[in-house]
Amino acid sequence: MTAPRPTRDQFAALRAVPTRWADNDVYGHVNNAAYYGFFDTAVNAWLIERGLLDIAESPAIGLVIETGCRYHAALSFPQTLEVALRVEKLGNSSVRYALALFAEGEPEAAADGWFVHVYVDRTTRRPVPIPAPVRAALETLIVA
Template identity: 55%
Template structure:
C-alpha cells in the first residue's frame, strides 16, 4: 500500500500506547479505514494522553493547542473490526509548540500500518495568540521525548 519513501518506525520508537477500536463507519467503500479517520486516531491518542495526565481541561485550560500541521504515511490497510494500537512520542518541544509523532499498529503487529505527525501551537484561549508552554505541560511531555 505504501507509495512513500518514508521509513517506518517499529513499536519500540513510541513511549505511550492507546488501544482504539475501529468502527463500522470508519471503513469506506473500498473496505478499509478511510484516510481521514487516521487523523482522528492521531488526535485521539494525543488528547487522551493530555487529559489523562491532567494538563488539558477542554472547558477551563487557559492555553489550548491548535493543530497547524499534519502529515501521514500509509503502509498497510486497517479495517473494521480491527483494534488500532496508537503509539505516541514527542519529536520536538518549542517555546509554544509541540510536534507529536504517532504510529498506528494492528494489534501485536511490530510494524505500523501508518505513521505521521501533527504540530500543536499552544495559544491563549481568549486571544488566540501563541503562549509559552506551561511547566506542567513540559513535565508530561518529557517522558514522551523521542
C-alpha cells in the same frame, strides 16, 4: 527510497483504539481521514488523563497547525488499533508529535504521521509558552 516502517520501540506511549463501522470506506478499509482522528484522540486523551488539558477551562490550549500521514498497510473494521506516540520537537509554544498506527500485536506500523500543536491563549488565540506542567509531561514522551 521509502523510509522504513516505524516499530513500537520507537515510541514512548501506546493507546488501544477500536475501529468503528463508520471508519471504513467503500473500498473496505479505514478511510484516510479517520487516521487523523485516531492521532488526535491519542494525543488529547494522553493530556486529559494526566490532568494537563481541561477542554472547557484550560487557559492555554493546543491547536493543530500542521499534520501529515504516510500509509503502509490497510486497516479495517473490526480491528483494534494501537496508536503510538512520542514527542519529536518541543519548542517554546509548540510541540511536534510523531504518531504511528499499528494493527493490534503487529510489530510494524500500518501508518505513521505527525502533527504540531501550538499553544495559544484560550480567549485571544495568541501563542503562549507551553505551561510548565505540560512541558514537564511532554518531556517524558521524548525518545532518545
